Amino acid sequence: MLQTLRNHRRLVVAMLALQAVVIYVRVHKSSLFSDDFLNFAIFDESGLTISYLLRDVFGQVAPGYRLVQGIVFRLFGPSFIATATIIAALSMTCSALLAGIARRLGASNPAIAAGLLIFIGLPQFTQTQQWWAAAVHTIFSLTAILAASYCLAGSHRHRIALGTFWFGIALGFTAKVVCSPVILAAIAFYREWRVVREFVPALREALRAIVPVAALTALYMVGLAVFGPQLGNAHPSASLLATYVWTNLVKATIGASFGLDAWGFDLPGWVSALGMILFAGWSIQKDRGLALLWGATLIYVLASAAIIGWNRAGTFPDAGATLRYGVEGATFLVLGLMLGISSLQLGRAAIFVTLLIATLVLINTQAHLRNRVLIAYPIDETRSYIRHLKASLRQLKGRRDVVILQGTVPESIMPAWMAPFGDVSRLLHLYSPLPVADRAKATHELMRDGSIRPITAGQAPL
Incomplete structure (x- = not known):
């Protein structure tokens, strides 16, 4: 036994x-x-x-x-x-x-x-x-x-x-x-x-x-x-x-x-x-x-x-x-x-x-x-988006002069039916305490690929 x-x-x-x-x-x-x-x-x-x-x-x-x-x-x-x-x-x-x-x-x-x-x-x-x-x-x-x-x-x-x-x-x-x-x-x-x-x-x-x-x-x-x-x-x-x-x-x-x-x-x-x-x-x-x-x-x-x-x-x-x-x-x-x-x-x-x-x-x-991903969602796009987001946040870490523009993230990341949780402020807050504001106060923008870039003078909203 x-x-x-x-x-x-x-x-x-x-x-x-x-x-x-x-x-x-x-x-x-x-x-x-x-x-x-x-x-x-x-x-x-x-x-x-x-x-x-x-x-x-x-x-x-x-x-x-x-x-x-x-x-x-x-x-x-x-x-x-x-x-x-x-x-x-x-x-x-x-x-x-x-x-x-x-x-x-x-x-x-x-x-x-x-x-x-x-x-x-x-x-x-x-x-x-x-x-x-x-x-x-x-x-x-x-x-x-x-x-x-x-x-x-x-x-x-x-x-x-x-x-x-x-x-x-x-x-x-x-x-x-x-x-x-x-x-x-x-x-x-x-x-x-x-x-x-x-x-x-x-x-x-x-x-x-x-x-x-x-x-x-x-x-x-x-x-x-x-x-x-x-x-x-x-x-x-x-x-x-x-x-x-x-x-x-x-x-x-x-x-x-x-x-x-x-x-x-x-x-x-x-x-x-x-x-x-x-x-x-x-x-x-x-x-x-x-x-x-x-x-x-x-x-x-x-x-x-x-x-x-x-x-x-x-x-x-x-x-x-x-x-x-x-x-x-x-x-x-x-x-x-x-x-x-x-x-x-x-x-x-x-x-x-x-x-x-x-x-x-x-x-x-x-x-x-094999190693297939069986989930019917855009996993590759999400991985790329989050990778770019994390890389940008590492570069901006410790800066106090950065304010991110409010908006909505791409539907591949957060579908429209999830509103208002697809707002930039809500997703960003999961990763960083950086403030989010309207265009009058924002200095940077969260792009559609997940990277964060400075807003240049005269730039049109994406």
Whole structure:
């Protein structure tokens, strides 16, 4: 047992080292951009107040999201290196927690290794890791959900209280978390099932573990109804919503996890779905207790996709395959794979083949994505703009005779719908205390390429 634990730890350390390399390849060409500037500017203007914490976050009340944005800005300013480091640390924490959950639920080290190879290469993480605003929603909440799952998978006498605590933390980042109690219940069930191998006692344990989580979810839903924003956005038809959910399931969750979707081999969605159904059925035949976990994963993906689709599909009908919407579902899918592989009790040759397949999946996903930036925003323009801005501010550092002309930054940096946070004064204040004034008092101007230049006599406004 002790040797197995040591091997588990060595395995996790090796996988985390590999994951650090993968994350660097993914994010080194990315940048902070418009959504990030907007969130930092909101905190810069509001400060850390109750009204700030409860402020609408694109249709959600997410105080944890707002709090993290404020803390990070106060500690590091608008630093992409800082945010990328935080994202990497939390992503690696997710891997360690996932491996710990699988081990507590009886997964073998080879199965955990195969699962981690797939997990660290998940394309769903790529888009989220490249985008700080999305990461604060997704990776922070996923880390908390995995922490809750880790607690419930263990034997500590306060595990239910600790699991509920971490679930509450997750609720502060995104509304999708209301779907995760089904996963927590399945983990509590399977933990007990492994011990007693009887359905009723295991179900009773799952219900006992999930009652406080359900109560907290109900309280959150009431708070959302009372304090939540009234969106008034267009909702999809039933057929459009069904298409959206199906696409999220077979492409953004299952297909993308193995590089079989549009970012990989571009196979029809039903191919990957059929393969997953066959594997799940095989593992359930070996261990009936896995039926609830596979079922819970399916319910989570369908429910979370329906929530997103109800609020987004009316405006963005083709967004069902968006990778960042499949992060959590893919994570639970990998947990099922780890436990399913373990249930098969493979021999050495089969273990070798399994690890080889997992390695090929990782290579496949990375080969198709390479170091592409998957965010549909002008990242190159933003990187250039901020580089020029920082260079100009270094040259002007310490000067007291500089006043910057008020205006608006280019739409590639801050789109018009973000007004008034696209004002020069608001963006500049994120980086420098230089004063901003109208043309009568201004001495310098922030140009469209991000550089700051003196205003010459008779110069026309840009």
